[in-house]
Amino acid sequence: MDDDAGALPPKHQFSEWYNDILWRAEIMDVRYPVKGTYVWYPYGFAFRKHVYQRLRDLLDRDHQEALFPLLIPEQEFMKESEHIKGFEDEVYWVTHGGTTPLDVKLALRPTSETAIYPMYALWVRSHADLPIRIYQIVNTFRYETKHTRPLIRLREITSFKEAHTVHATWDEAQAQVEDAIVRYREFYDGLCIPTLVSRRPDWDKFPGADYTIAVDTIMPDGKTLQIGTVHHLGDHFSKTFEIKYEDINGEQQYAYQTCYGISERSIAALISLHGDDKGLVFMPAVAPIQIIVVPITIGKRHEDVIASAQSLEVALRKAGFRTKLDTRETRPGAKYYWWELRGVPLRLELGPRDIDAGTVVAVKRTGGKVILNRADINSGVACVLAEISDAMRAKAEEHTKSRLCTASSINALIAVLNEGKVAVVHWCGERVCGDAIEEKTNASVLGTEVRSPYVSDIEGACIICGKLGKVTLIGWAY
RNA sequence: GGGGUAGUAGGGUAGCCUGGUCCAUCCUAGAGCGUUUGGGACGCUUUGACGGCGGUUCGAAUCCGCCCUACCCCA
Structure with a gap:
């Protein structure tokens, strides 16, 4: 057999590795025939779901999730001059309804300030309405002219979490910026993604912002990936969109705003930083499948082993682990490679020998094999999953330090x-x-x-x- | 933004220059049958394609035009 046939490129050829793994591990299908747009496979989408659930949990403490329209009328979009300059070359415009030309062109949101803030102008009346903290998770469109790359440079960003807040004073908005940074660092710490947080130079800040704080991480090839931004908008947008409140003295005041976002680049970072030559390595916390049970079926004890494996799977599921039993009619080795490529953090092997001994063989995706007792499998598994997370964190931190x-x-x-x-x-x-x-x-x-x-x-x-x-x-x- | 190269089955390729003999080929791609099974099993049978639209032609994967998509180089 040709060793190279069908093999994943080694990770040090990062670009090839990245492109290949996305479709091999069924994260994204890159063959959709529109430039810069890609399809989430169900498996990739399940991964996305777990990552974004953590983001929601983090924000839901004191934010509310809402949903604003995709279409923005031209006159709203064109109100803030710096904002326009920053985005006008990358906006998609809807110009027709059916065959009828529209009187007012509609922009597909490249970001949602100009969709949300006219509504904020209606919603904000009094100091008692503040602060407002709202987020949405939506797709946005940017006509990228540079090379597009799945999850990293897209014409349709499919998973943009954008938060938009309104405050009474500049200082309160600044405090919100600080809070968002803490929140984002917590998010990435929890995913074992080391971060470099810094204040972007003025020429690179968000169009229309007072200043921008960015979260970067270092990819395997040494290039940095911006995986989050937090913007202090000052009163630029509130003056443009007339977002005013009545203070305790009865005076009308312009509000101060912030916005901050994270996109599917977070997924790109997870895949890139944690993966290895064998394929993906999912953090247990966000793995679509945390535990794959592979029955070792031999000859006469086939039914025995399957039954035992099924009860193991059910027990683990009841304990809250995302578990799958692989009963396909292929050899165990083929299944090992299959699930390693797909990043499942923990594999449990169960064969006749294990049934007799009351044990389960646990193999960590990060390396190493341990024998667990069937009797207290739940605590054993929890412990091994924690070890996997620790190993991933150590590896990612070591990489960042060395870069x-x-x-x-x-x-x-x-x-x-x-x-x-x-x-x-x-x-x-x-x-x-x-x-x-x-x-x-x-x-x-x-x-x-x-x-x-x-x-x-x-x-x-x-x-x-x-x-x-x-x-x-x-x-x-x- | 400028230039270049390319697109053939799930993936990888040959064929194109010189239009017809084409049923092309390889794979950890699919389907079926059988033998297998503690780290990628094997045999046999079988399915499936010329990026899209238009043009030239008796006849187009092949020639021409436009579009879409991908990759590479330069800014």
């Missing part, structure tokens, strides 16, 4: 980037110096005010002009 490196000169910076790493430098904050860095390296100034356990925040000489500068992250970004 960060300080640089104190422009040549050192270029060398660090060429090693496939993200550089930690000092930058004075001036646009000229920022532009110089980006020009000389072809990389991006990711941000300042870095929050990461791996990056210390000591000031130093700007890598370009030598003046006192802040710690700044430089990397090649997706």
Whole structure:
């Protein structure tokens, strides 16, 4: 047999690995014939469901989920000038109803500020109405001209969680920004995705925002992926959309707003950071299938083993584990490879020998095999799943640490980037110096005010002009 | 944004230049039957395609045009 035939490319060929695994493991079918749009397979969609449920749980503490329309009338969309500049080249327009040209063109939302804020203008009346914290999980459309890539650069973002809040004061809005950052870090910590949080340079902030805080993670190839953003909108949009409230003194005041979002790039990060040469590795917390039970059926004891495996599966399900029993008529080895590719974190093997001994063989997707007692299988399984999560966290953190490196000169910076790493430098904050860095390296100034356990925040000489500068992250970004 | 290359069955390819003899081929792709089964089993039988639209032609996977999609290089 040809060893290479049908094999998954090794993970160090990250781009090939990524494209291949998406369809092999039935996450996305990339063959849909519209550029930049892809199909979620049921298995991938189940994974998405568990990830987004965690996001919902995190927000539902003090946010409310709502749903605004996909279509935005041209005049609303065109109200905020900076916002328009940021998006006008990537908006899809609906121009016809059937064969009739529309009097008012309708934009497919590239993001929903201009859909939501006219309604907020109606909803906000008094200080008692504030704060408002609403989120929705929707698809958005952007006419991307760069290379599209499944889950990463899309023309239809299918899973955009966007939150939009309204507050009485700038400071309260800022506090909301801080809260959102904490929430997002909690979300990614729970998924074992290490994050680099930083303040984007002014030229890279959200169009119409006072400032933007971004969450990045480092992909296996050393490029950074933006997996979340939090924007302080100040009163720009409230002035544009007339979002005013009456304060306790009876005065009309403009409100202050924030918005923050996470998309299916979170899924891309999970797949990319945790996967290996064998395929996907799902976090137990979000795995569509946490435990796959493979019966080892031999000859005469076939029925025995199947019956025993079925009762094992039922017991695990009752205990709350997402469990599946693989009774297909193929060899056990084929099933092992099948479920390893699909990222199932824990495999339980049950054969005649185990039935006689009252045991189950547990094999971790992260490596290692342990024998569990059938009698207290629930606690045994819970323990092994926790070990798997720990191993995944350690691996992801090790990867991130190894991909960060300080640089104190422009040549050192270029060398660090060429090693496939993200550089930690000092930058004075001036646009000229920022532009110089980006020009000389072809990389991006990711941000300042870095929050990461791996990056210390000591000031130093700007890598370009030598003046006192802040710690700044430089990397090649997706 | 500019340039280039390509699209043949579930996946990978040959055929195209020089239009017909085409029932092409490989696979951990599908279906069926049998023998198997503690790390990717094997045998036999079988299904299935020329990206889309239009043109040229007696005849198009092959030539021409447009569109769609994908990949690569440059900015």
